[in-house]
Amino acid sequence: VTEYLRPGDLGDARAALAEHGADATVTAGGQSLSLLLRQGLLDPAVLLDVGSVPSLAGVEVTPDRVTVGAVTTYSALESHTVSSSVPMLGEAVEVIADRQIRNLGTVGGAVAHADPSLDVVPPLLCLDATVHLGSVDGERAEPLSAFHDGFMTTTLAADELVEAVSFPNDTADWGSAYTSHSPVERGWSSAGVAARVRLGDDGDAVAEARCAAGALADTGVRLPTVEAALSGASTDADAVARAAAAVGDDIDPLDDTTGSTEYKTDLATVLVERTVARAVERARAGEGADARGASA
Numbered sequence: 001v002t003e004y005l006r007p008g009d010l011g012d013a014r015a016a017l018a019e020h021g022a023d024a025t026v027t028a029g030g031q032s033l034s035l036l037l038r039q040g041l042l043d044p045a046v047l048l049d050v051g052s053v054p055s056l057a058g059v060e061v062t063p064d065r066v067t068v069g070a071v072t073t074y075s076a077l078e079s080h081t082v083s084s085s086v087p088m089l090g091e092a093v094e095v096i097a098d099r100q101i102r103n104l105g106t107v108g109g110a111v112a113h114a115d116p117s118l119d120v121v122p123p124l125l126c127l128d129a130t131v132h133l134g135s136v137d138g139e140r141a142e143p144l145s146a147f148h149d150g151f152m153t154t155t156l157a158a159d160e161l162v163e164a165v166s167f168p169n170d171t172a173d174w175g176s177a178y179t180s181h182s183p184v185e186r187g188w189s190s191a192g193v194a195a196r197v198r199l200g201d202d203g204d205a206v207a208e209a210r211c212a213a214g215a216l217a218d219t220g221v222r223l224p225t226v227e228a229a230l231s232g233a234s235t236d237a238d239a240v241a242r243a244a245a246a247v248g249d250d251i252d253p254l255d256d257t258t259g260s261t262e263y264k265t266d267l268a269t270v271l272v273e274r275t276v277a278r279a280v281e282r283a284r285a286g287e288g289a290d291a292r293g294a295s296a
């Protein structure tokens with residue numbers, strides 16, 4: 001790295017990226033990038049630190065949408081009301097490494113890094129999140145599910161910044177939960193599952209379900225077979241277990257040092273079962289409904 005740039009506003013950040021393009025690498029918290037630099041896997045001429053651009057920080061809640069600025073740290077998200085009104089988001093942030101990494105790591109950095117085992121991705125997929133991208137040429141928005149188009153790859157162009165992630169501020173009675181498993185305490189997840197359910201009027205059946213998993217395919221993935229099996233089904237333990245058993249159709253886990261494909265499929269089944277059960281409890285208790293607006 002021969003030049004370190006720290007623009008103070010978004011216009012300057014976009015302009016610097018337009019000027020340096022492929023010679024520049026963007027950073028925010030530096031928690032993933034510094035490892036790549038240290039290992040010599042990356043050696044950009046210019047490091048563009050967007051971590052102090054004020055308009056990229058913070059969470060905005062309107063009646064329609066919740067928008068999380070790209071440089072919002074995990075700690076900032078954890079202490080925002082959205083983490084209790086959308087419990088699966090709060091739970092995903094809580095399990096990330098340690099306080100130091102949560103104080104520096106950013107939501108936009110995670111979305112741009114696109115590692116399939118990042119904990120914040122499954123809840124965002126369940127929320128049908130949109131990624132907001134910007135450059136000197138303008139802005140565009142893309143569903144997170146399309147933005148992550150392969151193992152640690154995205155559709156981000158060399159002159160584009162991830163500027164925010166947003167999702168609908170649903171006011172219906174959703175309950176949500178996130179569960180992950182790591183072989184090491186507070187280590188990277190070998191599997192993570194987020195679930196979000198809305199119950200029918202009598203509270204005994206699932207009206208709608210959204211489920212997603214991390215670390216079980218090339219990218220974070222929605223679980224459409226599980227979702228279809230849950231929708232309209234009873235909330236009793238047997239029905240949830242039957243739906244969870246379908247997860248093998250939705251994932252493609254690698255056989256690696258964190259476990260065999262068979263082990264990870266069994267793990268995913270257990271995680272889906274437990275996570276959906278907790279989401280159902282929360283939907284029943286109305287825990288997702290928060291006076292400040294966001295709910296899940």
Ligand SMILES: Cc1cc2nc3c(=O)[nH]c(=O)nc-3n(C[C@H](O)[C@H](O)[C@H](O)COP(=O)(O)OP(=O)(O)OC[C@H]3O[C@@H](n4cnc5c(N)ncnc54)[C@H](O)[C@@H]3O)c2cc1C
Nearest residue numbers: 026027028029030031032033097105106109112118119162
């Ligand atoms: C020891 C350790 C343990 C960890 N454990 C966990 C864990 O348990 N669970 C978990 O989910 N994560 C874990 N992480 C990863 C952490 O979540 C990510 O490092 C962090 O969120 C990335 O954000 P950042 O701001 O630090 O990104 P950076 O490291 O600054 O950047 C990461 C990548 O994103 C790009 N980028 C960053 N911001 C933008 C932007 N606004 N626009 C365009 N591109 C951008 C960079 O160019 C780079 O390619 C761990 C990291 C470390 C170092």
